[in-house]
Amino acid sequence: DTEVTQTPKHLVMGMTNKKSLKCEQHMGHRAMYWYKQKAKKPPELMFVYSYEKLSINESVPSRFSPECPNSSLLNLHLHALQPEDSALYLCASSQDGTRNEQYFGPGTRLTVT
């Protein structure tokens, strides 16, 4: 089973709201990732967690706050977003933080109004 699940599938939020995106995998993977994808563009890496520790933050604004409660779960907390943050947010996981293939979830389509 190579499934990564993400909830919600769609999210509409105002600029003053606080919301969270959730990601889960049960493959025993120890590395998890958040990506942002704008239309007709490749995904852009935001954060990497390796063995439940944040290992990479690609200079993401603080209005995005990642959390890894355990090895199977990854959250992305959102606060005071801007309309330009509207995008598809993808979660991925891999066996570990070396050059293994990454498995992606279906994404959360976020619209900021």
Place this chain on the structure above:
Amino acid sequence: GDSVTQMEGPVTLSEEAFLTINCTYTATGYPSLFWYVQYPGEGLQLLLKATKADDKGSNKGFEATYRKETTSFHLEKGSVQVSDSAVYFCALSHTGGGNKLTFGTGTQLKVEL
């Protein structure tokens, strides 16, 4: 730094035609190479991979060979179907780089009856 160059799209083919999507890369050492496919409204799916020179990745009739001498990883399929219509991303990752994926810009494939 690492980079991946893909042929511009969209590529439009008739059903049962032969497909080639060119991908070349710039990287030091020996990266792992991947092809991902993204169907409309979905996340990325790993299509195939190769981890060392001369490896051939294959899946669902698609193939790509890791060519170190030409720094290429071209995607091929002998007979495309309408259901292959999607965006295809070539990507690479390095050991020791936090398993960051470097993506090409993506190539949209449209297959018509």
